[in-house]
Amino acid sequence: MALKHMSSIEEKLRALNIQLGEAKPPVGNYLGCKIAGNLLYASGRVSDLKGKVGSDVNQEEAKKAAHDTVLLILAIIKNEIGDLDQLKGVLKVQGFINCTDNFLDLPKVLDGASDLLISLFGENGRHARTATGVAQLPFSTTIQLDIIFELR
Amino acid sequence: MALKHMSSIEEKLRALNIQLGEAKPPVGNYLGCKIAGNLLYASGRVSDLKGKVGSDVNQEEAKKAAHDTVLLILAIIKNEIGDLDQLKGVLKVQGFINCTDNFLDLPKVLDGASDLLISLFGENGRHARTATGVAQLPFSTTIQLDIIFELR
Amino acid sequence: MALKHMSSIEEKLRALNIQLGEAKPPVGNYLGCKIAGNLLYASGRVSDLKGKVGSDVNQEEAKKAAHDTVLLILAIIKNEIGDLDQLKGVLKVQGFINCTDNFLDLPKVLDGASDLLISLFGENGRHARTATGVAQLPFSTTIQLDIIFELR
Numbered sequence: 001m002a003l004k005h006m007s008s009i010e011e012k013l014r015a016l017n018i019q020l021g022e023a024k025p026p027v028g029n030y031l032g033c034k035i036a037g038n039l040l041y042a043s044g045r046v047s048d049l050k051g052k053v054g055s056d057v058n059q060e061e062a063k064k065a066a067h068d069t070v071l072l073i074l075a076i077i078k079n080e081i082g083d084l085d086q087l088k089g090v091l092k093v094q095g096f097i098n099c100t101d102n103f104l105d106l107p108k109v110l111d112g113a114s115d116l117l118i119s120l121f122g123e124n125g126r127h128a129r130t131a132t133g134v135a136q137l138p139f140s141t142t143i144q145l146d147i148i149f150e151l152r
Numbered sequence: 153m154a155l156k157h158m159s160s161i162e163e164k165l166r167a168l169n170i171q172l173g174e175a176k177p178p179v180g181n182y183l184g185c186k187i188a189g190n191l192l193y194a195s196g197r198v199s200d201l202k203g204k205v206g207s208d209v210n211q212e213e214a215k216k217a218a219h220d221t222v223l224l225i226l227a228i229i230k231n232e233i234g235d236l237d238q239l240k241g242v243l244k245v246q247g248f249i250n251c252t253d254n255f256l257d258l259p260k261v262l263d264g265a266s267d268l269l270i271s272l273f274g275e276n277g278r279h280a281r282t283a284t285g286v287a288q289l290p291f292s293t294t295i296q297l298d299i300i301f302e303l304r
Numbered sequence: 305m306a307l308k309h310m311s312s313i314e315e316k317l318r319a320l321n322i323q324l325g326e327a328k329p330p331v332g333n334y335l336g337c338k339i340a341g342n343l344l345y346a347s348g349r350v351s352d353l354k355g356k357v358g359s360d361v362n363q364e365e366a367k368k369a370a371h372d373t374v375l376l377i378l379a380i381i382k383n384e385i386g387d388l389d390q391l392k393g394v395l396k397v398q399g400f401i402n403c404t405d406n407f408l409d410l411p412k413v414l415d416g417a418s419d420l421l422i423s424l425f426g427e428n429g430r431h432a433r434t435a436t437g438v439a440q441l442p443f444s445t446t447i448q449l450d451i452i453f454e455l456r
Contacts, residue, residue, distance in 0.1 A: 196434025
């Protein structure tokens with residue numbers, strides 16, 4: 001019986017009941033990701049969720065948006081490199097969060113992304129991280145993630 | 153007849169009727185760029201243009217400022233490494249844009265930088281990119297670009 | 305007579321009358337730093353100092369906070385890799401500064417970090433740098449530094 005090839009990352013996604021959607025095309029003149037040596041730089045990707053954390057959006061919703069944005073990025077990478085198993089782990093996550101002046105718990109929001117990455121990549125998924133609050137993101141979105149992955 | 157050496161990047165700049173100006177010195181205790189392995193990290197460079205996109209500055213002016221800021225960065229790199237042909241391509245562009253809360257079209261603005269980089273470096277000039285709106289940039293400037301180049 | 309091993313970086317810290325404190329644990333699901341090849345990415349670290357430059361905090365206080373934040377990062381790295389002499393130099397510093405719209409002298413603030421790094425690492429401590437003003441940082445802190453180090 002012939003089995004369709006499925007990457008172990010995709011097996012894990014399936015085990016988590018998560019399906020990657022279609023890769024969304026870049027909204028400008030740039031690539032979804034670019035490889036240099038054994039690093040893959042994913043373009044910054046905003047969440048589908050819109051609104052400012054602390055006023056329009058609460059912490060749990062923002063955390064979920066961070067999780068979902070990782071999936072948007074993985075869909076883009078899969079579309080570009082074909083097989084997510086080429087990814088070995090995660091080097092760095094930079095998260096920009098569109099939030100009010102008085103919203104302080106940015107790290108908890110980004111754990112939505114980090115928890116998922118570690119679920120998928122195990123110990124290699126652990127990463128350095130920076131959480132930065134900003135006044136505005138493209139299209140009034142809630143989160144923007146910039147991820148550097150390591151390749152096998 | 154002896155020909156003064158001109159890099160192909162500079163030939164392309166000339167073909168585009170663009171002249172690199174004098175490299176502006178850093179305004180603090182840092183380098184214009186630093187090399188690690190085959191990557192060159194350019195210091196973040198602000199535009200000469202000042203003002204906030206969405207109030208003082210319109211989208212076209214900001215796009216032009218992004219284009220011009222790439223030239224400021226190339227002048228700095230040329231001053232430091234001597235020959236722009238050492239650059240092979242572009243890995244990542246991070247653009248910070250000083251804009252009002254309701255200005256949404258950050259990607260179009262950054263295309264001013266990306267279009268030029270792709271004109272100069274061809275396919276190798278295509279890059280991963282992140283566009284982030286911020287409340288303020290040094291000296292009230294409009295754009296700040298952070299570029300990682302690949303070396304030959 | 306047996307001498308306890310002391311790294312030359314720590315000797316320099318002692319010569320500067322600086323003592324590294326205890327490493328503070330990450331406030332979310334991320335690492336203090338991660339190594340890829342001969343680069344070490346430190347997680348973004350906020351200053352202990354809180355408040356916005358230009359209203360609550362003045363330029364000199366912010367510059368001191370940038371200096372002190374480098375020490376927080378070095379304590380974290382020492383805790384993770386054991387010996388600061390594995391660090392050879394500094395590739396890139398990204399500084400986010402929580403400041404008012406009308407505070408312009410971000411570069412002077414970040415010199416507090418850069419001056420210290422160059423004191424400790426000498427010429428190898430010179431680095432590319434980006435200074436970005438933001439409306440808010442986690443826990444209302446004043447400065448956030450993101451540093452990429454080079455390893456020996």
